[in-house]
Amino acid sequence: MNIVVSNLKGGVGKTTTSVYLAAAAVARGWEPVVLVDADRQASSAEWLEVAPIEGVDLVEAPSERTVARALAGHGGLAVVDTPPGDERIVRAALEKADAVVIPTRAGGVEYSRVAATLEMVAAGTPHGVVVCAARLGTKDLDEAVAWWSEQKVAVWGIVPERVGIASGPESRLYREGIDIYATVLKKALRKRPT
Ligand SMILES: Nc1ncnc2c1ncn2[C@@H]1O[C@H](COP(=O)(O)OP(=O)(O)OP(=O)(O)O)[C@@H](O)[C@H]1O
Numbered sequence: 001m002n003i004v005v006s007n008l009k010g011g012v013g014k015t016t017t018s019v020y021l022a023a024a025a026v027a028r029g030w031e032p033v034v035l036v037d038a039d040r041q042a043s044s045a046e047w048l049e050v051a052p053i054e055g056v057d058l059v060e061a062p063s064e065r066t067v068a069r070a071l072a073g074h075g076g077l078a079v080v081d082t083p084p085g086d087e088r089i090v091r092a093a094l095e096k097a098d099a100v101v102i103p104t105r106a107g108g109v110e111y112s113r114v115a116a117t118l119e120m121v122a123a124g125t126p127h128g129v130v131v132c133a134a135r136l137g138t139k140d141l142d143e144a145v146a147w148w149s150e151q152k153v154a155v156w157g158i159v160p161e162r163v164g165i166a167s168g169p170e171s172r173l174y175r176e177g178i179d180i181y182a183t184v185l186k187k188a189l190r191k192r193p194t
Pocket residue numbers: 009010011012013014015016017039041043082083084132133134159160161162163165166167168
């Protein structure tokens with residue numbers, strides 16, 4: 001089972017989402033759980049170096065060849081953190097995706113980059129957006145949720161803006177974050193092939 005976390009736009013929450021999804025997968029009993037870091041910036045790899053998560057194996061795979069190899073035959077659940085710019089690596093990861101999680105933000109000009117990302121997802125591959133660092137109760141958030149519903153794109157999660165999540169590896173994984181990402185994981189796995 002391969003879950004690819006992708007958005008061609010930078011700084012939206014891909015790495016944070018990948019790390020939390022991997023932790024949520026361990027909590028749900030998946031084994032092995034592999035966090036595949038396909039981004040040369042190696043943010044996921046650095047996160048796990050500073051703050052390892054028991055039950056999560058890290059594989060650095062910042063090329064088309066290595067990411068394809070990392071996603072074949074691990075026998076468990078892989079979560080792939082992808083780079084913002086490199087469409088070829090993103091494409092290589094998406095080719096192996098059983099589900100695609102698209103982190104995004106409310107407000108601003110988010111939609112075109114998500115649309116470009118969605119165009120790269122194969123027809124029939126389950127996908128949903130996760131609104132990261134959301135400010136609950138704001139007009140921006142309501143408008144974003146309404147927009148995705150109009151576009152017929154599922155919203156798999158709304159993750160509130162939290163200092164505990166923003167501190168990354170410098171603090172422990174935030175309980176509320178793991179719980180929300182557990183529901184995202186459940187939605188991503190719902191249509192999984194048996
Ligand atoms: N729920 C949240 N609450 C607060 N801050 C958040 C939340 N989710 C993500 N962030 C912050 O948003 C910033 C961008 O997140 P992240 O690094 O995960 O994005 P990214 O898409 O992987 O970026 P890049 O494109 O550079 O790889 C980080 O500072 C992160 O801590």
